[in-house]
Amino acid sequence: MTKIILILFIITLLYFAIANRLMTYVKILALQGILLFGIAFIELIEINIVNLVLILLETVVVKAIAIPVFLRYIIRKNEITREAEPFLPNSVSLIIVTVIIVATFIISNAVNSFHIPKIYFVSALSALFCGLYFIISRRKIITHVICYVIIENGVFILSFAMGNEMPLLVNLGVLLDVFVSVFLLGIFINKVGDVASDIDVSQLSSLKD
Amino acid sequence: MIVAAIFVIIILFVITVPFLKAYHKGNAAIAAVAAIAIISSYYAVIALFGYDTAFIFPGSVVTGEIKILIDPLAAWFMLIINFTFITSVVYGSGYIRSYHEDRANITLHWISFLLAHASLLALCIVRNSVVFLVLWEVMAMSTFLLVIFEGRKSQVIKAGINYLIQSHVAVLLLTIAFLWIASGVKSYSFDDFRDFSAALKPGSQYILMLLFFAGFGFKAGFIPFHSWLPHTHPAAPSHVSGMMSGVLIKIGIYGILRMLLELTFDVKTIGYTILIISILTGLYGVMLAIIQHNLKRLLAYHSIENIGIIGIGIGIGCLGTGMGNSVMASLGFAGALLHTLNHSLFKSLLFYSAGNINRQFHSMNIEKFGGLIKYFPHTAILFLIASLAICGLPPFNGFVSEFMIYMGLFNGTSMAPFPNTLVFILAVIGLALIGGLAILCFTKAFGIIFLGTPRSEYASININEKHWTSMAPMYLVFMVIMAIGLFPQVFMKWLQLPLQQFTDITQVYAPATGLTIINQIGFYSLIFIAIAALVFALRTLVVRKSKITKDSTWGCGYVGNADKMQYTASSYIRNYRKLAEPLLQVRKNKMEVKGIFPDEAWHHTHPLDRIEEALIKKPLKIFQHFLFRFSFLQNGRLQFYVLYGLVFMGLFVLLPLLLSFINRIFTN
Amino acid sequence: MLSFLLIIIASLFFSGIINRVKSIASGRKGPGIFQPVKDIIRLFRKRSVISKTTSIIFQIAPSIYLASVIMAAMLVPMGQGKGLLSFPGDFVFFAYALAAGKFFNIISALDTGSSFEGMGSSRESLLSMLAEPAFFIVMGSLGLITGYTSFHEIFTAFYIGSHITYALAAITTFIFIMLCMIENSRMPVDDPKTHLELTMIHEVMILDNSGFDLGLIMYTSCLKFSIYGALITNLFAGNTPVLLIIPIFLLVQVLFATAIGFIESFFARFRMGHNAQFVLVLTSLSLMVFMGALMIVGKLN
């Protein structure tokens, strides 16, 4: 079951690669949140109930609802143009993402000492690298935030893999989420939102030597 | 306890001097330097008479125990240092006076002056490599601060930094050398050097010695490590330049001599290496000195030349020891040591005289001057004496040391086997040429500056040369110069113990040493003076009867004002320049005379230092270009910043995979 | 002592002979050989005119110039008889004493602030500087052959027997003559009889000296001639007994003088620009001497 969800998760990455509207990105984030919720529900069933509830709530509330809504609110508020404006055409990024995913598959096969299903590893790693790739290839700050959240989701998945032995890790993942939300609040409530949210990073690169 | 006392003096000085008036700061400095000099000189003198002082500090975890040893060699250098510092501080106290409004700066200046003195003394006596390095850099920093006394000019700062960096490179070389030894033996004490180097292979011994030679050579100013001198001396105040080229560069010589004592190596190879480098140094120094227009630069290049002469002495000494010829060895080392003293004397005297002029005109450009002997009679005569001495002409001190070196050379010529004798004869040629070129150079310097008629309108001249702070030290130095020139045997007696450290001779005046002539030299110089006096007396006797009419110089029929038609410095050395053009590098730009009624024409020559251009300027330029290539890194783009991380990780993940993949291909 | 006297004596008639030879060569009768001395004595009596721009240097220089040459003269031996002063390495002293004199000669010229004298001194200083090494190498190699470092010992020990020594002696003589010419700035490098200041070296340096000083300078150059003559004499007749050396010496001096006279009357002087090369040639020649010396002592064969 989880495998299917993870596959879905990977597919969302592909979709992200070809999507070119911010709103779509936000929707993808929400979808990933739900997927994560599903995984958590299935995987972590045997850890103690309080922790489980905490995690489930976190996945649903923060990942699936709070962050997307908040991003949506920002986009609306600063009327950021709907286009994602990637540096590269979508076809290229699609190819690259595919390559990344395949590469992660290969790497995971190269590794033999697993006691966790490789699919976790694959999806997490591909999420990480895709996220980094998206950061590099997109122009808007808001997209950077979104991509960072994607990376996080990947990490979250990875932490699920170890979830049963070490629930602690999952909690850390949760903590990371909280940090991110705090950052988002902190930044976009504060001036950066006004100064820099709707412009692309190239204009936020005056500090250089 | 010498160290404690010196510490106390410095502390007291540092505490008190900031609160004194600018005028009194100088006197305080004089007092402090004198105190240090007296204390240390006492130990030095007794060391020269065979009572070495040695004690051991517990030291710290870093240094290990610190051994202090005042042996004759150290003592000899300590005395030189003390003397020059005393004259320099007295002269400086007058020289600085015109800057009295900038009190803070003067305070810094005197404090660093004192530090320089103390650290130089300490360098002579400390026998622990870590402490040695520390002191070395203290000396470098303090002298750097001395150099940038007039730091308001940015080119002074530039010159200072240049000096700082080059001396730092020297430190690095020494550091490597010391570390190499320290990695072998477990302590930092000099005493273990011998055993360590004895254990090395001959090649390594040679490299080790070369490392030390390079490190100390930077300070001493052997080519190609000399390029800081011509920049630093013009930048520094005159008393500092006098002190620097008097004793600071000598500490490099001291280091080399000390390492010759401490390390074991093939003496002959090192001897030939030093000899050849020194010949080149001497020639190069004097050849560039001639074409300089800035008096202090000229003097700086002469320091290089004299270092060359000292080096020749050291080389001969090493070879003498190598060939087991104690005559040659003693002549060589004695010549080197004595010339060290001599150079410190006449060079500081020259710089002080230059200072007197600089204080007046705030310019060191020779072409501007002329006829100064009428305004600065004392300075002129002293400058003349110093020039004669630096040219190594009898009856002055320079001649004595050069004479010994000549003797050593001729001695070696008959000793060495065939191909090597060429080195010696080369040295003879070199020394003779150096002497001749020095004469050319200083006839130019003295003649153009002090004689003839002014080549530019002087602003109102209020001569201050007769102030005791400038006269007293200069005449003091002059007296010592004469003393060495006429009674060298006295100083030779003091050289006896230092010489014994290098050679196996027990008694300097044993006929075996070949130093017996030195007694007579003074006597012959006396005769020379006597004859001159006699002739001059005769002349005055005769001339007094007939009255002398004064008239203007014969102008070959031209009756107008011929001042502008005088020979300038550059025209004086034009023939030489033409001759040496292929070797030197002189940037010329001129406007030719044209038309029947030509209007103004000019011709500038800027002498460049070829070695500096080739070995320092150009490589630096290339390296900086190389660095600028990489200045895209911090480009302000967030994406790139993330990318770097990705690349870095990818490098270490994929590279091994790739390599293993390639391996797999090649294995089957 | 003897050598010193002889040199003094020789110096009295030396340049007289030169002039006589030159005038005979040019078909004139010419003055008596003591004419130059008479001139000098006349100069001694004359009043002198001194330039306003000059300083004390200008007045003391000629005396020191002479003194240096006298000093040098005292060092020269004569056959088996030592010089007045003789000690190991005295030839170094010899060269440096002369150099000291030259130093003063040059700066006294610069003291007048005249463009011509500046020119002359510039040339003089360059030439003499280039001449220094040759002398040292020659003496050094003679010292290498004999193993001594003083004129007297070297010359007494230097024995002309083998082929190489002939060659050596010849070259050395040539070098000594040329050095002498350069020292006195005579024919090949400079022509004392020229009348264009722009082409002079030594003469142009003493334009402003007059009276006693001029006399001193004149006599100095006479003295220099006879000193080098004495050196050449010693080279050949190093260890002949004292009484025998006197005629030899006088003979050599006369020959030397006539030789110079002929040179000056039949050769033309070099272009000023070529002098430097010519002087450098001497250095390389002296290296030949050194090689020869190496062969003699058997280090090179």
Add this chain to the structure above:
Amino acid sequence: MILLYIAGALSISVLMFLNRNRNTGRILIAVFILLQWLFTVYTLLNRNVSQFSFFFSDALSIITLLVLSIISVPALLHSYDYIYGEHDNPRTRGLYYGAMMVLIMALTAAYLSSHIAVTWIFVEITTLSASALIFHRRKAGSIEATWKYIFVCSVSLTLVFIGIIFLSIALGNVNETNLQYTRLIEVAPKLDVFWLKLSFLFIFTGYTAKIGLVPMFTAGIDAKDKAPTPCAALFSSVLLNVGFVGIFRFYTIVAHTSVHSWANLIIITAAFLSIFVATVYMFRLKNIKRMLAYSSIEHMGILMIGLAAGGIGYYAAILHLVLHSFAKSSMFLQIGHMYKTYNSKEINDIGNYYHYNTAGGVLLIFSFIAITAVPPSGLFVSELYIFKSLLTGGYLYILIPLLILLTMIIWAMGSGIFKMLFVPVGEEKTANTEPVNNLEMMLQYLLLAVVFYLGLNPPAGFVALINEAVSVLTI
């Protein structure tokens, strides 16, 4: 006890944040300093004691904690004067001090933590508070710097987190769930090499953002440039140390496995590149704060090289860390005065500083000596050891270029600093030379004095402490 401390610190910072009255602010600061020192002394008194099972006061943590507590005093005091001089907005002041206290607290906790995850958490907190400090000025530049700092740091800390997960996967293979460092060191030899390598790579790369090495050094430069100088002083000393602690703790784990040499390779590469980058920019820079920031990078590179070279290099690395913290912080604080005098960080606008503020000028000269590791600076001793370790370790091909680069750096820094000290800019502009607070001056001098003293004559206790800290690697 540590919980008490954390709670106390947090509450004080919250109070500070809420407080609008200056005098209360002063009192609160005093109280915080007191608390900090109380806790430090407490930790000193009972060493090698586990607190709350997540914190352990071993030698390294004690050293770093001492450094932190010493530097935090001048930093806080200096800040007081600093804010005071600025537009005195109570809200920003409260935020500033609150953030700084949180930062110090988080650093303390991160040093002490004995659990890899706990370290990570507190490092995250330092990022939070640090970004608040960078944000202090609220100008376009500071906003940009803040954004970059946050982003780069969070990405790198995510990498660290991934590294931790990999480590736990490796642990999972041997059925081990305890992430305490001590336990990790024990099980390290049994761990699977692939996962260990991977996790080291991720964790190292992540922490480079904090310690300021290639590849993630970039954001830190802007942060140090844009933050107020007291914060910059903290960033370039104790905040770097936390990165070092993070790496060092994990390095101790790796050091007991076959991965050791591979890890050394990574470290040396990163370190050498860092020094190279520092050199590249030293020549271009016209902004003294950025110059100092790059010099921190250079020094971190040097000490990491020492760490990788091993032998006496271990000792030298930690010594270098300590001394560099003191030297650099004092220098930054002095630059603060300079900034107040000229209202500029540009080297070309600053001139003849020695004339305006002699004491400061002298201090600058000394700190130049100290920071460029010219003897008798203490840093010279540590560098000497590092060179020695390179020489004995057979890294001559590293040593030679290293020396060249260092010389270049001294050249660049020297020409900059002495120009500022002595050469007047344009016409003699009468800079507003308000008298510098002597107390601060004295504190800065003390910091420098410590550098020289600890370097040349380290007390036996100190040496023993460092040796104890590195003993983990050698046994």
